[in-house]
Amino acid sequence: MRCSPLVREPLTQDWAGDLARMFKALGDPVRLRLLSLVASHAGGEACVCDISESFDLSQPTISHHLKVLREAGLLDCERRGTWVYYWVVPSALQQLSAVLLTESAPTVPSEACAEVPA
Amino acid sequence: MRCSPLVREPLTQDWAGDLARMFKALGDPVRLRLLSLVASHAGGEACVCDISESFDLSQPTISHHLKVLREAGLLDCERRGTWVYYWVVPSALQQLSAVLLTESAPTVPSEACAEVPA
Numbered sequence: 001m002r003c004s005p006l007v008r009e010p011l012t013q014d015w016a017g018d019l020a021r022m023f024k025a026l027g028d029p030v031r032l033r034l035l036s037l038v039a040s041h042a043g044g045e046a047c048v049c050d051i052s053e054s055f056d057l058s059q060p061t062i063s064h065h066l067k068v069l070r071e072a073g074l075l076d077c078e079r080r081g082t083w084v085y086y087w088v089v090p091s092a093l094q095q096l097s098a099v100l101l102t103e104s105a106p107t108v109p110s111e112a113c114a115e116v117p118a
Numbered sequence: 119m120r121c122s123p124l125v126r127e128p129l130t131q132d133w134a135g136d137l138a139r140m141f142k143a144l145g146d147p148v149r150l151r152l153l154s155l156v157a158s159h160a161g162g163e164a165c166v167c168d169i170s171e172s173f174d175l176s177q178p179t180i181s182h183h184l185k186v187l188r189e190a191g192l193l194d195c196e197r198r199g200t201w202v203y204y205w206v207v208p209s210a211l212q213q214l215s216a217v218l219l220t221e222s223a224p225t226v227p228s229e230a231c232a233e234v235p236a
Contacts, residue, residue, distance in 0.1 A: 006150070007157035007206065010172070016147040016154070024145030029134040032124070032141070036134070039125035039220075054128070088125065090220040097218035102208040 005101040022096055025072035030057065031065045035074060039088040047083035123219040140214055143190035148175065149183045153192060157206040165201035 011019070026032055037054055038046045048066070052059055066086055069075040074093070077086045129137070144150055155172055156164045166184070170177055184204055187193040192211070195204045 006154035007211070009154075009158050011151050011154040013147065013151065016150040020145055020147040020150050023141050023150070027138050027142030027145040029131065029138040032134040032138050033129050033131065036124035036127075036129040040127050088220070093125070093218045093220050097215045097220075100211045100215035100218070102206075102211050102215075 004099070005103075006099050007102050019096070019099060022072045022074060022092060025068050025074055026096075028065070028068075030055070031069055034062065034065050035069055035088065038075060038086045045085050045087040047085045049083055122217070123221075124217050125220050137214070137217060140190050140192060140210060143186050143192055144214075146183070146186075148173070149187055152180065152183055153187055153206065156193060156204045163203050163205035165198075165203045167201055 026035070033055070034051065037051055041050060048059055048062055052062055055062060066075060066077070070077055070086070072092075074089060075086050076089050077084050079085075144153070151173070152169065155169055159168060166177055166180055170180055173180060184193060184195070188195055188204070190210075192207060193204050194207055195202050197203075
């Protein structure tokens with residue numbers, strides 16, 4: 001059961017490894033801002049051309065950070081012509097959000113958990 | 119407003135920096151398991167003596183990881199006699215959980231947000 005909050009029972013070693021890879025990708029301010037910019041962009045997707053004007057970083061640096069987020073399973077992408085378009089993987093964010101829930105916070109309904117890939 | 123999910127609007131630079139420090143601390147499987155073990159321990163707190171038998175790691179290594187979690191604001195602690203006792207900071211986990219919420223997930227009620235230190 002991959003939606004069980006970490007405050008409820010100790011994480012298994014395998015599960016902690018999977019989660020740590022995703023949290024590590026979020027452990028950088030530029031990557032967090034990139035993820036947020038993509039997620040909040042009109043239509044829920046963005047290309048590097050949409051993003052680069054918000055960051056004082058080279059396009060290769062931005063592309064590198066986007067790749068780290070993609071490899072962690074937090075973003076997905078598709079090439080269309082010249083540009084690669086990115087969008088967030090909602091089930092990944094839901095999984096991380098659910099595992100951090102404390103007893104005093106509302107629980108994620110079981111339908112949301114069912115969407116989370118094992 | 120520190121509960122706004124990152125999918126709703128782009129994170130500011132300052133806020134992304136604060137969040138990234140916490141996510142970075144979670145970006146290690148041992149630290150995630152330690153946090154979970156402390157959080158799910160009877161009474162909601164644990165000392166290194168309770169924890170060390172679950173890990174094939176030296177006590178100084180465990181103490182180092184606990185220090186990283188404490189410095190990130192995810193754990194708090196208190197010395198009692200020989201041992202230091204640790205417990206999770208619920209508002210920190212709630213803050214991270216809330217920022218990762220997607221539109222399709224339930225929103226954290228405003229009372230929970232009010233508990234989150236700015």
